[in-house]
Each structure stands twice: as C-alpha cells, then as structure tokens.
Amino acid sequence: MKLRFTPIMAFLGFVFLYGPIFSLVIYSFNKSKLVTVWGGWSTKWYGELFANEQIMDAAWLSLKIGVTSASVATVFGTMMAMVLVRFKKVRGRGLMGGMITGPLVMPDVIIGLSLLLLFVSMQSLIGWPAGRGLTTILIAHITFNMAFVTVVVQSRLSDMDDSIEEAALDLGASPTRVFFDITLPMITPALISGWLLAFTLSLDDLVISSFVSGPGATTLPMVIFSKVRLGVSPDINALASLIVLVVSVGIVISAILMRKKPK
Amino acid sequence: MAEELSACERRPWVEATETPFVRIKGITKMFGDLAAVDDVSLDIYRGELFCLLGGSGCGKSTLLRMLAGFETPTAGTIEIDGQDMAGVAANLRPTNMMFQSYALFPHMSVEKNVAYGLLREGVPKPEAMQRTADMLSMVKLDGFANRKPHQLSGGQQQRVALARSLIKQPKLLLLDEPLGALDKKLREETQFELIRIQEDLGVTFIVVTHDQEEAMTLSTRIGVMDAGKIVQVGEPREIYETPNSKYVADFIGSVNIFDGEVDVAAPDLMRVNTAEGAIVCEPMAGLTAKQKLHIAVRPERMQLSRTPIEAANTMRGMVMEVAYMGNLSVYRVQLPGGQCLKVTAANGLHDENPITWDEEVHIGWSAAASTVLVK
Numbered sequence: 001m002k003l004r005f006t007p008i009m010a011f012l013g014f015v016f017l018y019g020p021i022f023s024l025v026i027y028s029f030n031k032s033k034l035v036t037v038w039g040g041w042s043t044k045w046y047g048e049l050f051a052n053e054q055i056m057d058a059a060w061l062s063l064k065i066g067v068t069s070a071s072v073a074t075v076f077g078t079m080m081a082m083v084l085v086r087f088k089k090v091r092g093r094g095l096m097g098g099m100i101t102g103p104l105v106m107p108d109v110i111i112g113l114s115l116l117l118l119f120v121s122m123q124s125l126i127g128w129p130a131g132r133g134l135t136t137i138l139i140a141h142i143t144f145n146m147a148f149v150t151v152v153v154q155s156r157l158s159d160m161d162d163s164i165e166e167a168a169l170d171l172g173a174s175p176t177r178v179f180f181d182i183t184l185p186m187i188t189p190a191l192i193s194g195w196l197l198a199f200t201l202s203l204d205d206l207v208i209s210s211f212v213s214g215p216g217a218t219t220l221p222m223v224i225f226s227k228v229r230l231g232v233s234p235d236i237n238a239l240a241s242l243i244v245l246v247v248s249v250g251i252v253i254s255a256i257l258m259r260k261k262p263k
Numbered sequence: 264m265a266e267e268l269s270a271c272e273r274r275p276w277v278e279a280t281e282t283p284f285v286r287i288k289g290i291t292k293m294f295g296d297l298a299a300v301d302d303v304s305l306d307i308y309r310g311e312l313f314c315l316l317g318g319s320g321c322g323k324s325t326l327l328r329m330l331a332g333f334e335t336p337t338a339g340t341i342e343i344d345g346q347d348m349a350g351v352a353a354n355l356r357p358t359n360m361m362f363q364s365y366a367l368f369p370h371m372s373v374e375k376n377v378a379y380g381l382l383r384e385g386v387p388k389p390e391a392m393q394r395t396a397d398m399l400s401m402v403k404l405d406g407f408a409n410r411k412p413h414q415l416s417g418g419q420q421q422r423v424a425l426a427r428s429l430i431k432q433p434k435l436l437l438l439d440e441p442l443g444a445l446d447k448k449l450r451e452e453t454q455f456e457l458i459r460i461q462e463d464l465g466v467t468f469i470v471v472t473h474d475q476e477e478a479m480t481l482s483t484r485i486g487v488m489d490a491g492k493i494v495q496v497g498e499p500r501e502i503y504e505t506p507n508s509k510y511v512a513d514f515i516g517s518v519n520i521f522d523g524e525v526d527v528a529a530p531d532l533m534r535v536n537t538a539e540g541a542i543v544c545e546p547m548a549g550l551t552a553k554q555k556l557h558i559a560v561r562p563e564r565m566q567l568s569r570t571p572i573e574a575a576n577t578m579r580g581m582v583m584e585v586a587y588m589g590n591l592s593v594y595r596v597q598l599p600g601g602q603c604l605k606v607t608a609a610n611g612l613h614d615e616n617p618i619t620w621d622e623e624v625h626i627g628w629s630a631a632a633s634t635v636l637v638k
Contacts, residue, residue: 163366166333169353170360171380171431181379185370 021244028237035232045238055223055239062203062220065134069141070198074191076142077149077198082183084150085157086165103147112211115140119212132214140212141205145198152197156190157183193254200250203243269462270310271483274498282345284309284467285330285435290339292325299325301491302339312461312468314478317488318514323471324363326488327437330469331360344434359433363440365424367412373399373423374408380431394430401460402426418449425457429464438470442477454480475515479503487511508638512559519565519604520636521558525550535635539600543575544633557636562607564632567594567624574627580604582622592617596624 028046032039049055083090084097103111119129119136129135164186168178184191206221213219220243224236275281283306292300300322307313315323328334330341332353341348343357359380368376374395381391399405402422412420421444428436441457442450458481461468472478478485479499486496487510495507506512509520523537528550535542535558542558550556566572580596583603589610596604606626610617618624 161364161366163362163364164368166331166353167360167362167366167427168368168379169333170331170358171427172354172383173379174354177383182368 024237025241025244028234028241030234030237033234035234035237045234049235049238049242052235055220055235058218058220058223059239061134061217065137065141065219066199066202069138069145069202070195072138072142073145073149073198074195077146077194078153078187078191080146080150081153081157082179084154100147100150103144104151108205108207109211111144112140112208115143115208116211132212133217136212136214137209137217137219140208141202144208145201148197148201149194152194153187153190156187160186189257193258196250196254200247203247270308270312273308273310275308276306276484281308283307284311284344285469286340286342287326287330288340288342290326290329290341291337292322292329292334293337298322298491300329300336303488303491303493304339305486305493305496307467307469309467310465311483312458312470312481314482314485315469315471315488316473316475316478316485316514318473321488322491323473323488324439327360327439327469327471330435331358331437332356357434358437359428359431359435360437361424361428361439361441363443365412365420365444367420367423367427369412372409372411373404373415376412376423377427377430380427384431398426398430417444418453421445421453425460429460429466432464433466435467435469438468440472441470442474443472450477451480457481479515487514489514505634506559506636509557509559509636510638512557512634512636517562517605519560519562519602521560521602523556523558525552525554525556528552528554533630533635537600539578539598539602542633543630544635545630547635550635550637554637559634559636560628560632562593562605563591565604565606565626565628567596567606567608567618567626569618569622569624572625572627575630576633577625577627578604579623579625582618582620582624585619594618594624596626 027035027038029041029043030038031042031044080096080100084093084100087093090096115136116132119132119139123129123131129139160183165178165182168182169175173181204221205219206225209219210222213222220239224239227233227236273280275283285305285307287303287305287307290300290303291298303322303326315326317323325334329336330343330348332348332351346357348356368379371379374392377398378391378395381394382388386394396405396408399408402425404419404422404426407415407419407423412423415423421441425441428438442453445453454477457468470478470481472481482499484496484498485502487494487502489510495502495511497505502511502515506515512518513520521535521537521539521542523535523542525534526536526541527534528547530546533544533546533550535544535556537558544558566574571577578598580598582594583597584595586593587610591607591609594606594608596606598604604626608618
C-alpha cells in the first residue's frame with residue numbers, strides 16, 4: 001500500500017498543536033484528585049471551581065478589565081486608524097504609523113516595566129494614579145490593545161474605496177455624518193474582530209498585569225500562575241478548559257466576520 | 264424663448280450671448296513639484312455636455328475633482344453659476360458627481376443609495392421615496408429598489424450611480440469616466456441614454472473621458488487636455504476637422520502625419536516639402552518659407568486606386584497590410600520615402616477584385632484635406 005505522506009504529516013502537526021489542549025480538557029473531567037492519574041469521568045472539579053471564591057473573583061475582574069479595555073481600545077484604535085489612513089496631511093503621520101506597531105513587537109516585560117516606572121513617577125509627581133490596581137491594569141491593557149485594534153481597522157480602511165466616502169460627501173452629508181452613515185457600517189466587521197482580539201489578549205495577559213497590578217487586583221492568569229507554582233490542582237484544568245472554550249468561540253466569530261467582506 | 268433651445272442649438276460659445284455657467288480661471292494644482300493641472304481657463308455654458316478628453320495622467324480627473332471640491336486648487340478660481348467656490352466644502356456645492364468606480368454604498372439597498380442625497384438635504388421621507396421611485400423608473404430600474412449593489416450587473420450599477428447623482432437635480436453634474444467599465448455594446452446604448460437624460464433635465468454635464476469616440480458622440484464641446492493644460496477647445500467637428508496641434512490630431516481619430524517645411528507660402532499656393540515629396544495645402548496666412556510644421560491627413564480623406572488619380576496630392580506606394588473591418592477596410596501603404604500611410608476605403612457591395620497585399624497603388628487627396636499643424 002502506498003503510504004500517504006501529506007495527510008500523515010498534517011495529522012502529526014495537529015496532534016503537536018492540539019494534543020496538549022485536548023488532554024487538558026479530558027483531564028478536567030477526571031474523577032481522581034491526582035492530575036496525572038485517570039480515575040474515571042466526573043464533573044466535580046467544575047463544581048469546585050465555581051465554589052472557589054478566589055478564582056471566581058479573579059475571573060470576574062479579568063472579565064471586567066477585558067470588556068472595558070477592549071471597548072476603550074476599539075474607540076481609540078479606530079480614531080488612530082482613521083487618522084493614519086484618511087488624514088493624509090497630518091504631520092508626523094508616518095512616524096505615528098510606525099510607532100503604533102511598537103507594542104506589537106515589544107516584549108511584554110519591557111512594556112510592563114516601563115508602565116510601572118511611569119505609574120510610580122506619575123504618582124509622585126501628580127498623585128494619580130493613586131497606588132496600583134484596577135486603574136493601572138486598565139490603562140496598561142488599553143495601551144497595548146489599542147495598537148492591535150489600530151492595525152486591524154487600518155487594513156480594513158485602506159482596502160475601502162475612498163470614493164464611497166466622497167460620494168456621500170458629494171451628496172450633501174457632513175463629514176461626521178459620512179463617518180456614521182458610511183464608514184462605520186463598512187468597517188464594523190473589523191471593529192468586532194478588533195474588539196474580540198483585544199478582549200482575548202487582555203484576558204490572557206499575565207506579564208504586563210503582574211507588573212502594574214497592586215494588592216486587591218489579581219487577575220485570573222495571575223491566580224492560575226500562582227496556584228500552579230504550588231502544584232497543579234484539577235480545578236485549574238476545568239478553568240483552563242472553560243477559557244479554551246471562550247477564546248476559541250471568540251476566534252471563530254472574529255474569523256467569520258473578517259472573511260465576510262461586502263463587495 | 265432662448266432657454267428652451269438646447270446648448271448645441273444655441274451655441275453660446277460662438278458669440279458671447281450669455282454668461283458662462285462655469286468659469287474656470289487660471290486653475291493650477293500642484294502635487295509636490297508636479298503641476299497636475301497647469302493654468303487652465305475654461306468657460307462652460309448652461310445645458311452643455313462638455314467633455315474633458317485626454318490620456319491618463321493629463322489632469323482631467325484632477326480638474327473634475329477640483330470642481331466637485333475634493334481637491335483644493337493651488338491657484339486660480341472656480342465660479343459656478345456666478346458663485347465663487349473657494350472655501351465651499353464638497354458637501355455644500357451645487358454639484359454632484361458620478362464616480363468612475365460608481366462608489367455605491369455597499370451596505371445600502373438601491374433605493375437607499377438613490378434616496379441618500381435627498382434625505383441629507385432634509386426632504387421629507389415620503390417625498391424622497393416618491394422621487395426616488397420616479398428616478399429609478401427613469402433609469403429603467405424599477406423592481407430593483409431592494410437589491411444590494413453587489414447583486415446588480417455592471418450596467419445596472421452604472422444606472423444606480425447615475426440616478427443617485429441626478430436625484431438632487433444638481434445644477435452641474437460631473438461624470439468621471441461614466442461608461443468606462445461597460446462593454447462596447449452597452450456603452451453605445453448608454454451614451455445615447457445619457458444624452459437623452461441630459462436634454463430632458465437640462466442639467467449641465469462635464470464628462471471626463473479618455474475615449475475619443477465617446478467624447479465625439481456625447482459632447483457639445485470637447486476640451487482636449489495634455490500634461491495639465493487644455494490644448495484645444497471646440498465642437499467635435501471642429502476638433503476633428505481642424506485640430507490645432509499634432510497632439511490633438513493624433514489623439515482624435517487616426518491620422519497620417521507628415522513632417523516638413525514650407526516651400527512656398529503665397530496667397531494662391533501653399534506647398535510643403537516632406538520626405539515623401541511636396542504636399543499642397545490650402546493657402547494660409549502667417550506662414551513663412553522654411554518654417555517647420557506638420558501636415559495631417561485623415562485616412563478616410565485619401566483615395567486609393569490601381570490607376571493614377573487626379574488630385575492635388577498624389578503618391579505611389581505598396582500595400583503592406585489590409586484589415587477588413589466590415590463596412591470599410593484599412594490599408595497600410597508603404598511609401599518610397601519610408602513612411603507608412605493608413606488609408607481607409609469603404610467596401611462596396613460584391614467588390615469582385617479588391618486591392619490586396621503587395622499591390623502597387625496610387626494614393627491621392629485634395630489640398631483641403633491636408634491640415635497644416637504649426638505645433
């Protein structure tokens with residue numbers, strides 16, 4: 001029999017990528033208290049997870065930060081993209097366009113450290129933000145999320161035919177009206193996928209959050225990380241499975257929206 | 264009443280009987296160091312269908328965009344209906360534009376696309392919808408009101424774009440290559456449709472095109488542009504019969520051009536020496552002997568025969584190529600001096616023995632058919 005090389009390689013590739021995630025999801029239904037020993041099916045760790053107040057609080061905080069930072073970053077990022085694509089006469093536009101990709105390539109450690117230094121010196125100079133906590137995490141997340149949203153919206157805007165906006169202007173719509181009637185509906189898919197990307201990144205962030213958070217503001221990744229250092233408990237598997245579910249749903253939605261381009 | 268006559272009957276550009284509707288004075292547009300439009304002055308009259316004709320990059324679209332208000336002139340003024348347009352934003356101008364790409368709003372239905380201008384103007388919704396329905400039936404699109412633009416064919420999209428640009432009854436309609444994206448047959452039909460609509464509504468049209476045939480069919484007058492400048496303005500016949508430069512003659516229709524210098528420039532005889540021999544033209548004032556110039560002769564003004572021809576100008580040559588076009592044939596004839604001439608001849612019914620490849624032929628044309636081009 002002829003051995004088919006390509007399908008086998010594809011299969012191995014998928015196993016390499018998704019095997020660990022699969023085993024994690026399966027072990028989250030493990031009855032046994034030991035993470036590495038299979039003891040039959042059970043959903044008890046999901047129950048324990050929801051009873052764990054520390055994890056639930058952290059999850060709620062992460063969700064709040066995710067939604068808020070993604071929303072604010074979408075507004076700012078869209079404004080930024082508009083300036084970069086549409087306002088060709090703005091001074092320093094080229095520099096701005098180059099610098100917006102900074103947070104995309106900068107190591108998280110550096111972003112976290114520099115923001116921490118900024119917050120500390122701001123506090124001693126103007127007294128705000130007072131201490132570190134929810135506010136500083138939000139500012140940090142908005143900062144890097146904005147860069148991602150800008151890139152997504154920017155590519156969509158530059159694909160758009162300028163004359164469509166000009167046509168609306170020509171028909172008597174004011175520039176503001178043109179933005180809300182024409183531009184916004186046309187870039188909505190990019191806004192949604194930008195928002196989802198930002199939300200996922202925020203939910204996922206450990207390094208930057210650790211730098212800029214303070215007592216009382218512990219996000220979900222921080223809780224997981226600190227728990228894992230003391231040994232993996234099965235309820236973390238359950239939590240991770242839920243996160244995988246949420247994130248993959250988000251990615252699928254955003255992929256569908258990006259593909260559906262009105263012609 | 265004079266108002267009821269169309270612009271091509273009134274011909275206001277011949278005698279200054281009315282004030283121009285659009286006055287363009289010394290308009291220049293610089294992009295960096297490059298002048299896209301270079302000191303253009305132009306008067307366009309009410310009810311005209313004016314074509315700006317030129318190759319790509321000649322500045323015709325930029326001129327149109329300055330009229331619409333999308334580009335700000337570097338210098339010069341534009342007046343529309345007596346009103347200076349400097350500082351008037353695009354959304355406040357009495358003009359509408361039909362875009363080359365049609366620029367339909369992809370997320371709106373045909374009806375909403377067309378009604379958009381009226382609703383922005385503050386026309387009450389029932390009236391706006393009624394006028395939209397009327398406009399759609401004028402462009403023969405009733406029944407398509409609820410379609411989205413991507414569900415329409417190119418020709419239908421073109422008509423939606425036209426309806427949308429006409430709905431506000433603009434004083435001046437600007438059309439950027441309006442028929443560019445249509446196939447040849449549809450384009451010919453639509454040309455006459457455009458003329459009909461233009462005459463019915465009495466709107467002044469300024470059309471940008473690179474297609475000289477389209478310009479000839481559509482326009483009351485043509486402005487030929489080259490490198491940011493208007494080279495010649497005139498009625499289609501004028502531009503075709505008496506081009507003022509080599510560029511215009513070459514651009515409009517096909518033409519044979521001889522380079523030469525004046526031999527005799529007397530009041531009763533005008534002769535020019537070229538590499539193919541002397542060519543006789545109609546006498547013309549203002550020329551001196553030895554002056555370098557060009558002679559343009561249209562292919563259809565030349566006669567082709569196996570036997571010698573009695574004409575002011577005659578030449579002999581060899582047929583190199585014959586292209587049968589149906590109603591006529593195009594011959595490429597090699598002259599002894601090295602130049603290749605293009606001659607067209609109408610195809611007669613049952614022509615048993617047509618002129619063909621490698622035949623020695625005589626070519627002849629009248630003095631009037633040789634147009635003298637100084638530039």
